[in-house]
Amino acid sequence: MSHPAQENAINAGRLTRILIYTVLIFFVIYYLLPLWVMVSNSLKTLDEIRGGDMLAPPADITFEPWRQAWSQTQIGVEATGLKPYFLNSIIMVVPAVLLSTLLGALNGYVMTKWEFPGVNLIFGAMLLACFIPFQIVLIPMARILGMLGLAGTLGGLIMVHTVYGLGFTTLFFRNYYAAFPTELVRAAQIDGAGFFQVFRRILLPSSGPIIVVTIIWQFTNVWNDFLFGASFSGYSSTPITVALNNLVNSSTGVKEYNVHFAGAILAALPTLVVYIVSGRYFVRGLMAGAVKG
Amino acid sequence: MASLTTKNLTKSFGTVEVLKGIDLEIDDGGFLVLVGPSGCGKSTLLNCIAGLEKTTSGEIRIGERNVEGLHPSQRDIAMVFQSYALYPNMTVRGNISFGMEIRGIDKAEQERAIAEVAEILQIGDLLDRKPMQLSGGQRQRVAMGRALVRHPQVFLFDEPLSNLDAKLRVDMRTEIKRLHHRLGTTIVYVTHDQIEALTLASKIAVLEAGYLQQAGTPDEVYNDPANMFVADFMGSPSMNLIESTLVEAGTGLAIVISGHGGSEITLPAPDTPEMRKHVGGPVVFGIRPEAMTDPDGADRTSPRIETRDCFIEVSQPAGSDTFALTPLGGKECIARFRADARIELGAFAPVSFNMTKAVFFDPITTDRIR
Structure with missing residues (x-):
C-alpha cells in the first residue's frame, strides 16, 4: 500500500503484458533474421539456393561451403581459402589492441595523475584523433610507412591501428582515471612507489572494467577495418576483411553464395566471440562510476 | 622523532597565493594541529610538508634536515588521508606492507612489523580482508596502521576523522591521543573542527586566508586570542x-x-x-x-x-x-x-x-x- 508505483506495475494488466511480449518477439525475429539467412544458406548446396526460398531451412545440411571458405576457395590468384588471411588478422589485431590499450592507459595515467602545463591542449589534440576520418590520414600514413620501411607489412598495419586507436583508448582511460582518487596515488608515493610502480600496482589492478571496454572497442574496430587493410597491406599481409571482399567480389565463374555466407560468418566470428565472452564486463565497465563503491 | 620547522613558506597555484609566508615550529614529540575554515590553506600546508606539493618559496626542516626537493618517500614521514586512501585491490595486510615491500624489507621483518601494528590497533582479525569489507572506523585504523609501520619522524594527519560519525569520531580522537602518548612521535594534524584541535593539540596553529593568525598552546589560543578571527573561530559557542x-x-x-x-x-x-x-x-x-x-x-x-x-x-x-x-x-x-x-x-x-x-x-x- 505504501508503494503505489509498485502496485501499478503489478496491476499493469494481462493485455499490456501480451502487447509488450509481442513487440519484443517481433524485434527479436527482425534482428535475428539476417543471421538466420546467413547460417541457413551457408549450410545449403548451391543448387538449393538457386531453387529460390532464401528463408527456408536447409533441406540437406552440408558443411562443404564452410570447408571451401576456410581452406579451398579461390581468393585472388591462389586457392587458399580464408585461413591465411584469418591468421593475418589475428597477428595484426592482437598486438595492435594490446599496444594501444597499454599506451592509452599510460596516457590516461599521466594526464590525470601527473598533470603538466598544456595537458588539456594535448588531450584535446588526442580527442581530435577520434574524429579524423580515415581517408584524411591515408596519404601521410602511406608516406610514413614508406619511410619506415613498413609499407605492405603486418608490422605497418599494427602501427597504423595502434596510432589510430590511441585517441580512443586515451579518452577511455583518462576519463576512468579522472575519477580515480588521487589520494591513493599520493599514499603510494609516500610509501615510496615510483612512477611505474604506482601504475602497475595501484592503478592497473583497479582498471579491469575499462580495460575490457577498451579491448572490445579496439578489437572490433581493428578486426573490422577495411580501408587501412585495403590501402596498406601487401600480398602476404592482407587481413580477412579485404580477403572476404576479394572472395565475394571476384567476377570470374559462378557466384557461390553458400561459400560467401560461410566466409562472411567466419570473418565476423571473432568479434562475436569477444562480445559473448566479455559483454557483461563491457556493460559493467560503461556503468563504472555510476555507483560509487 | 624530530622537530618540524617551516620558515616563510609560500605556495601559489598560478596567480593564486594560497600560503603567504608561514613560520611554524613544533618541538620533537609535539602535537601540532592546523586549524581553520575551508580554503584557509591548511591542507596545502600539510601537502607541502609531505612533499606532495612543491613549495613556491621558503624552507621546511624535519629535524635538522632541509627537506626541500626531497621526494615524499624520503622525508621520513607517514600520512593518514581524509579518505583513508587504502589500496582497494590489496588486503589489509597488503596495504600495511606495501611500503615495506617497495623498500625491499625482508618478509620476516614485514610480518613482525604487521603483527606489531595489528596488536597496537587491534586489527589482527581484519588482516586478510579487503578495504571494501571494512567499516569506516576499521578503515581508519588500517590507514593509521599503514602509517605506523614506517616508524616515521613525523606523522601527518589530513582531517582523518571527518568521514566518521559523531560517536566514532570521539572514540578515535581518544585513540589518536593515546597513540601519541604511547609513541611520542611528532604529529601534524589538520582539521576544521576546533574541538578536535583543542582536545588533541600541544600546539595549535590557526590559519585563515593563507596567513598564520596565531600559533600557541590550546590555552593561549582559547584564552588569549591574537585577533578577532581567532577569538571567533575557536570555542563553541564562539566568543x-x-x-x-x-x-x-x-x-x-x-x-x-x-x-x-x-x-x-x-x-x-x-x-x-x-x-x-x-x-x-x-x-x-x-x-x-x-x-x-x-x-x-x-x-x-x-x-x-x-x-x-x-x-x-x-x-x-x-x-x-x-x-x-x-x-x-x-x-x-x-x-x-x-x-x-x-x-x-x-x-x-x-x-x-x-x-x-x-x-x-x-x-x-x-x-x-x-
Whole structure:
C-alpha cells in the first residue's frame, strides 16, 4: 500500500503484458533474421539456393561451403581459402589492441595523475584523433610507412591501428582515471612507489572494467577495418576483411553464395566471440562510476 | 622523532597565493594541529610538508634536515588521508606492507612489523580482508596502521576523522591521543573542527586566508586570542564580540555597551597605554559565554566579577547548561547559565561578567589591544 508505483506495475494488466511480449518477439525475429539467412544458406548446396526460398531451412545440411571458405576457395590468384588471411588478422589485431590499450592507459595515467602545463591542449589534440576520418590520414600514413620501411607489412598495419586507436583508448582511460582518487596515488608515493610502480600496482589492478571496454572497442574496430587493410597491406599481409571482399567480389565463374555466407560468418566470428565472452564486463565497465563503491 | 620547522613558506597555484609566508615550529614529540575554515590553506600546508606539493618559496626542516626537493618517500614521514586512501585491490595486510615491500624489507621483518601494528590497533582479525569489507572506523585504523609501520619522524594527519560519525569520531580522537602518548612521535594534524584541535593539540596553529593568525598552546589560543578571527573561530559557542565605546571613568577606563531598548551597561576596562590610545573611540569587547553567567554560577576564584542587569530574550537549554541570549552592542550575545538557573524571559536579570577573562580588540585592524 505504501508503494503505489509498485502496485501499478503489478496491476499493469494481462493485455499490456501480451502487447509488450509481442513487440519484443517481433524485434527479436527482425534482428535475428539476417543471421538466420546467413547460417541457413551457408549450410545449403548451391543448387538449393538457386531453387529460390532464401528463408527456408536447409533441406540437406552440408558443411562443404564452410570447408571451401576456410581452406579451398579461390581468393585472388591462389586457392587458399580464408585461413591465411584469418591468421593475418589475428597477428595484426592482437598486438595492435594490446599496444594501444597499454599506451592509452599510460596516457590516461599521466594526464590525470601527473598533470603538466598544456595537458588539456594535448588531450584535446588526442580527442581530435577520434574524429579524423580515415581517408584524411591515408596519404601521410602511406608516406610514413614508406619511410619506415613498413609499407605492405603486418608490422605497418599494427602501427597504423595502434596510432589510430590511441585517441580512443586515451579518452577511455583518462576519463576512468579522472575519477580515480588521487589520494591513493599520493599514499603510494609516500610509501615510496615510483612512477611505474604506482601504475602497475595501484592503478592497473583497479582498471579491469575499462580495460575490457577498451579491448572490445579496439578489437572490433581493428578486426573490422577495411580501408587501412585495403590501402596498406601487401600480398602476404592482407587481413580477412579485404580477403572476404576479394572472395565475394571476384567476377570470374559462378557466384557461390553458400561459400560467401560461410566466409562472411567466419570473418565476423571473432568479434562475436569477444562480445559473448566479455559483454557483461563491457556493460559493467560503461556503468563504472555510476555507483560509487 | 624530530622537530618540524617551516620558515616563510609560500605556495601559489598560478596567480593564486594560497600560503603567504608561514613560520611554524613544533618541538620533537609535539602535537601540532592546523586549524581553520575551508580554503584557509591548511591542507596545502600539510601537502607541502609531505612533499606532495612543491613549495613556491621558503624552507621546511624535519629535524635538522632541509627537506626541500626531497621526494615524499624520503622525508621520513607517514600520512593518514581524509579518505583513508587504502589500496582497494590489496588486503589489509597488503596495504600495511606495501611500503615495506617497495623498500625491499625482508618478509620476516614485514610480518613482525604487521603483527606489531595489528596488536597496537587491534586489527589482527581484519588482516586478510579487503578495504571494501571494512567499516569506516576499521578503515581508519588500517590507514593509521599503514602509517605506523614506517616508524616515521613525523606523522601527518589530513582531517582523518571527518568521514566518521559523531560517536566514532570521539572514540578515535581518544585513540589518536593515546597513540601519541604511547609513541611520542611528532604529529601534524589538520582539521576544521576546533574541538578536535583543542582536545588533541600541544600546539595549535590557526590559519585563515593563507596567513598564520596565531600559533600557541590550546590555552593561549582559547584564552588569549591574537585577533578577532581567532577569538571567533575557536570555542563553541564562539566568543561574544561586542561593540562598545571606551571612556574615561574616574581614575580608570570603562566601556559603555548599549543594551535592550536604549539601556546601557558600563564595565571597567584595563588601564594600559595601548587601551588609552582608544579612549573616546570604539573597541570590541570580547568575552566567552562561560564568563557571562548567572551570579550564582560565577567563578568564585575570580577576583573581578562584575554583575549587571541584562535583558534576557531567549533561553536555550542544552542539558548541562542553559544558554541565555541577551542583546548587547546591537548583537545577540550568549551567556552560559547553570542548567537549573531560573530564567525569566523578556525581563532584566543580573548577569555576572568575569572580567579577568575579558579581551579587547581594535574594530578596524581586528587585532588585540593589550
